[in-house]
Amino acid sequence: MNELEQLTVTSDSIEIKEQMIEQLMYEYSEGILYLVFTYVKNRATAEDLTQEIFIKCYEKLDQFNQNASIKTWLYRIASNHCKDYLRSWHYRKITLNEKVWDFIPSKSKRVEDEVIAKDRDINLSNAVMALPIKYREVVFLHYYEELSLADISKVTTININTIKTRLKRAKELLKDKMIKEV
Amino acid sequence: MSDSLVNLKRAMNKTVFNEFTFSDERKKAVKEKIREKHSLHHLNSWEEKTIKTVLESIQREPKHGYDISTFLFQKQEKSFQSNEGELYTLLHLLENKEIITSKWIQEKKYYSLTTKGKKYLATYEIGSSERFNTLKNITEEGSI
Numbered sequence: 598m599n600e601l602e603q604l605t606v607t608s609d610s611i612e613i614k615e616q617m618i619e620q621l622m623y624e625y626s627e628g629i630l631y632l633v634f635t636y637v638k639n640r641a642t643a644e645d646l647t648q649e650i651f652i653k654c655y656e657k658l659d660q661f662n663q664n665a666s667i668k669t670w671l672y673r674i675a676s677n678h679c680k681d682y683l684r685s686w687h688y689r690k691i692t693l694n695e696k697v698w699d700f701i702p703s704k705s706k707r708v709e710d711e712v713i714a715k716d717r718d719i720n721l722s723n724a725v726m727a728l729p730i731k732y733r734e735v736v737f738l739h740y741y742e743e744l745s746l747a748d749i750s751k752v753t754t755i756n757i758n759t760i761k762t763r764l765k766r767a768k769e770l771l772k773d774k775m776i777k778e779v
Numbered sequence: 780m781s782d783s784l785v786n787l788k789r790a791m792n793k794t795v796f797n798e799f800t801f802s803d804e805r806k807k808a809v810k811e812k813i814r815e816k817h818s819l820h821h822l823n824s825w826e827e828k829t830i831k832t833v834l835e836s837i838q839r840e841p842k843h844g845y846d847i848s849t850f851l852f853q854k855q856e857k858s859f860q861s862n863e864g865e866l867y868t869l870l871h872l873l874e875n876k877e878i879i880t881s882k883w884i885q886e887k888k889y890y891s892l893t894t895k896g897k898k899y900l901a902t903y904e905i906g907s908s909e910r911f912n913t914l915k916n917i918t919e920e921g922s923i
Contacts, residue, residue, distance in 0.1 A: 612827045615813055622809065626801035631791070640799060647801055651809045656816070718790035721783050726795060740787040768784070775783070 618655050621671060626651070628668075628742065629675050635737040636679035637688075638726060646682055650675045665751075672742075672752045676734065683730070724774045732767035735760050827903070829858045833869060834892060834900045837879065841891035844870065 629650060634643040654674055661670055682688055725736055738749045739760075746757050753760075783790075836842060836850035848866055851859065859866040870890060873879045878896040881888045892900065 615810065618809065618813060619806075622801070622806050626806065630799065630801045631796050634795065634799070644801065644805055648805055648809055648812075652812050652816075655809075655813050715793065717783070718786070718793045721787060721790040722794040725787065725791070736784070736787070740784045741791060743788075771784070 614655060614658050617658060618651055621654065621667070622651055625668065625671055629671065631741070632672060632675055632737065633679055635726070635733055635741075636676075636683065636730065642682075646678060647675075650678050653678060666748070669744075669748050669751045672738075672744075673754075676752050720775060721771075724771050727774065728767055728770060732763055732770065735763045736767045736771075739764060826858065829856055830869070830873075831900070831903050832856045833866075833873070834878070834896060834903075837890050837892055838897075838900065841882065841889035843887040843889050847890065 626647065630643055630647045633646045633650070634640065637643055637646065650671075654671060657674065661667065725733060728736065734753060735749060735755070738744045738752060739746075744752065746760050749755070749760050750757050755763075832851055832854050833847065833856075835854075836847045842850065844867060847870070848859065848863060851866070870879065870881075873896070874881060874890070876895075877893055878899055879890050880893050880896075881890045883889075
């Protein structure tokens, strides 16, 4: 992490940029993939978008301000890319049918004699994934990625007070949801 | 409720993210795409292999520009094929960095490796992380 941040990325050298991207993929590809999935709720789409995000990152490497955290910078690109995708015509034309399935918690994974803890994990994940996007993204960044409010603000360009409000509201929504399911 | 959110990472890892990774094939696809892109506009940037071959060309004896260019051609180094002037830009840069030095003999400029240059060339053979830093220092200057 530290090592990555110390690297100078203003260089024109293709070779170096390539190695940078390789390092970034090594370090953050899973985190990015999960963030993207949180937005788009589809594994194949998440993989495609993650691929595009790293290519975008390569193109923007010269713009990276070395005083900033590379993780925050990368997550911001990812977040913007996902939001662009969700607004795109391509996404909107996906049939309603497919979208509806995304919102129904998957029961298929449930095996009858699962331990209660596992059941609770499924409930929690599904409840979070069923939240509206504006809550889902902050919940993921705060509770999964454990980013500070300041960093979440940098990633999403939402101001800190709004983030606080959304986290609070998200917790209320989750509480309702979890009570109903129990 | 806030208690269970503390477990969100574990919960999601065991469920929605279970066996979900960014595969090596995907990473490879990213790298290939990047390569495609840079071949379109690679002015002012040199590949590691190119720098290495240039340094190798004068490893045993001093050579002038045309000889270096012939050596590169023999080694199938095609970076300068359509723009030979760039070779001199690189040589100039390497000279500024005191990686190579030059001497005028009979109206021709002969280039040879400095001690520093020999060290640089040696680092190409060793671990990639060290080479990374070395190379970074060389090429950074070229980006001006």
